[in-house]
Amino acid sequence: xxxxxxxxxxxxxxxxxxxxxxxxxxxxxxxxxxxxxxxxxxxxxxxxxxxxxxxxxxxxxxxxxxxxxxxxxxxxxxxxxxxxxxxxxxxxxxxxxxxxxxxxxxxxxxxxxxxxxxxxxxxxxxxxxxxxxxxxxxxxxxxxxxxxxxxxxxxxxxxxxxxxxxxxxxxxxxxxxxxxxxxxxxxxxxxxxxxxxxxxxxxxxxxxxxxxxxxxxxxxxxxxxxxxxxxxxxxxxxxxxxxxxxxxxxxxxxxxxxxxxxxxxxxxxxxxxxxxxxxxxxxxxxxxxxxxxxxxxxxxxxxxxxxxxxxxxxxxxxxxxxxxxxxxxxxxxxxxxxxxxxxxxxxxxxxxx
Ligand SMILES: NC(=O)C1=CN([C@@H]2O[C@H](COP(=O)(O)OP(=O)(O)OC[C@H]3O[C@@H](n4cnc5c(N)ncnc54)[C@H](OP(=O)(O)O)[C@@H]3O)[C@@H](O)[C@H]2O)C=CC1
Ligand SMILES: CC(=O)N[C@@H](CCC(=O)OP(=O)(O)O)C(=O)O
Numbered sequence: 001x002x003x004x005x006x007x008x009x010x011x012x013x014x015x016x017x018x019x020x021x022x023x024x025x026x027x028x029x030x031x032x033x034x035x036x037x038x039x040x041x042x043x044x045x046x047x048x049x050x051x052x053x054x055x056x057x058x059x060x061x062x063x064x065x066x067x068x069x070x071x072x073x074x075x076x077x078x079x080x081x082x083x084x085x086x087x088x089x090x091x092x093x094x095x096x097x098x099x100x101x102x103x104x105x106x107x108x109x110x111x112x113x114x115x116x117x118x119x120x121x122x123x124x125x126x127x128x129x130x131x132x133x134x135x136x137x138x139x140x141x142x143x144x145x146x147x148x149x150x151x152x153x154x155x156x157x158x159x160x161x162x163x164x165x166x167x168x169x170x171x172x173x174x175x176x177x178x179x180x181x182x183x184x185x186x187x188x189x190x191x192x193x194x195x196x197x198x199x200x201x202x203x204x205x206x207x208x209x210x211x212x213x214x215x216x217x218x219x220x221x222x223x224x225x226x227x228x229x230x231x232x233x234x235x236x237x238x239x240x241x242x243x244x245x246x247x248x249x250x251x252x253x254x255x256x257x258x259x260x261x262x263x264x265x266x267x268x269x270x271x272x273x274x275x276x277x278x279x280x281x282x283x284x285x286x287x288x289x290x291x292x293x294x295x296x297x298x299x300x301x302x303x304x305x306x307x308x309x310x311x312x313x314x315x316x317x318x319x320x321x322x323x324x325x326x327x328x329x330x331x332x333x334x335x336x337x338x339x340x341x342x343x344x345x346x347x348x349x350x351x352x353x
Contacts, residue, residue: 008338011037011075011099013090015063016051018192019081019104022327024048028058030331030345032338035059036074039066066090072097079330080104083191085122091150092129100337101150102330108133108152109220119216135224136333138342139277140166145336153333156325157183157217157239160250162224163280163300164317165235167273169228173261174254174313176233181221183250184240186291189321197241204243215239246322247291252315256306263306266313270304278343279324279332289318292353296320298328298346323347 010027014020015038027033038048040063048063049056064070068090071078078094080087080103087107094101110116113124124130134144136153140162145151154162161181168174187198196202218237225233263285274280281301283289289301303316319325328346335342 005032007032007034008077009034009036009075010334011035011039011071011078012081013039013066013071013078014081014104015048016040016043016046016192017081018188018322019326021052021055022322023079023081023330024052024059025055026323026327026331026345026347029347032340032344033334035061037071037078038063039071040064041066068093068097072099075099077102077334079327081327084120088122088124088126088129092126095129095132095149100148102136102153102333103133103151104153104326104330106152106155106216106220108150109135109154109158109223110152111223115219115223119219136329137162137224138329138332138336139163139274139280140224140228142336142342145333146339148333148337151330151333151337153326153330155217155220156185156189156248156319156321157181157215157237157250158220158224159325159329160248160300160317160319160321161221161235161237161252163319164250164252164302164315165225165254166228167270168254168313168315169225169233170273171269172229172257173266173269174256176225176229176231178253178255178312179225179233179235180253181235181237181250182240182253183237183248184242185321186242186244186247188245189248189325203241207240207242209238209240212238244291246295246320248319248321248325249289249291250317252317253312255311256313259308259311261306261313262308263304266304266306270302274302279346279348289316291318291320293350294318294320294324295350296323297348297350298324298332298343299348299350300324
């Protein structure tokens with residue numbers, strides 16, 4: 001008999017949603033983790049397999065009411081996959097009971113809670129907890145994650161957009177305030193709860209921008225851009241809804257400061273920047289990322305092109321919004337927190353087509 005590994009006991013609060021079902025699915029393949037608790041609100045009392053019968057052959061767990069004492073008695077680590085404004089009530093209690101927390105919502109992404117309240121219209125009193133939180137983009141904040149007790153995992157648009165922009169800002173290669181982010185998301189980005197604009201009849205055969213000049217991911221992107229550039233940065237961010245289920249393609253435009261830089265120079269810079277980031281794949285010149293390549297994986301594919309005619313760089317970034325943009329990223333953060341290989345248990349190859 002091989003040696004029995006003691007697995008980390010984890011809980012998922014919000015297990016019935018899209019984030020929850022990705023976590024349950026992904027954690028089945030994680031060699032060092034055991035799911036000890038699934039929690040929900042309206043789904044409490046059901047079996048997880050009643051909601052997701054395709055997983056009945058591997059998952060036989062009830063969804064339980066959300067009770068902090070119960071969660072803490074069974075779990076060392078808790079994933080919160082809840083609508084914005086709920087984690088900030090539960091997380092401080094879980095931390096006080098000794099659990100580590102990975103929050104998939106926006107509650108712990110902001111260094112300045114006044115900015116959060118301004119954009120999310122949710123008042124906050126948990127300033128001490130928020131001050132402890134690390135922004136969960138391992139490609140940028142790996143070292144901080146190693147000591148984190150609470151992680152605010154980035155949104156799907158910020159993940160795709162920041163991975164595209166980071167080398168340019170960190171190396172001072174662009175006029176910072178010229179950055180324009182044009183991003184497109186599949187409908188699963190809106191979660192599993194019924195919403196009219198996400199009905200097949202509304203979203204299929206359709207393509208539209210939304211929340212123009214006002215999407216709540218703008219201040220989140222700007223916060224990290226400003227941190228990278230070491231001065232305040234403003235970006236123009238326009239999200240679009242496209243008729244597909246999974247995936248985000250974020251296309252970023254910015255004016256380069258050195259007109260002598262060509263595409264191949266930037267590809268070398270990007271490859272160097274992400275040399276220790278196994279999930280970021282920098283494509284060769286003339287190759288542009290497709291969302292289908294990233295679907296079902298924790299990968300981010302990045303293509304780079306310089307247009308010498310306009311003096312702009314165009315960076316394209318493709319992720320699966322539910323994996324690298326949400327649940328996979330949270331597991332990658334946990335791997336970093338635990339000092340495990342960052343890729344442990346996370347998919348790196350899509351099924352194609
Ligand atoms: N979808 C995406 O691409 C991304 C989403 N996110 C963020 O991740 C979080 C989860 O999103 P997602 O999985 O898509 O959402 P879903 O709408 O699919 O799921 C929401 C979950 O929250 C639970 N819930 C809803 N209301 C309450 C409540 N009042 N009290 C307790 N639990 C509640 C639901 O439980 P029940 O069914 O039992 O009522 C459900 O499990 C959100 O903050 C979202 O913004 C972040 C990145 C990407
Ligand atoms: C297609 C779609 O509707 N996408 C969502 C993004 C979800 C997300 O990541 O938002 P949080 O910051 O709340 O976690 C949106 O634009 O609201």
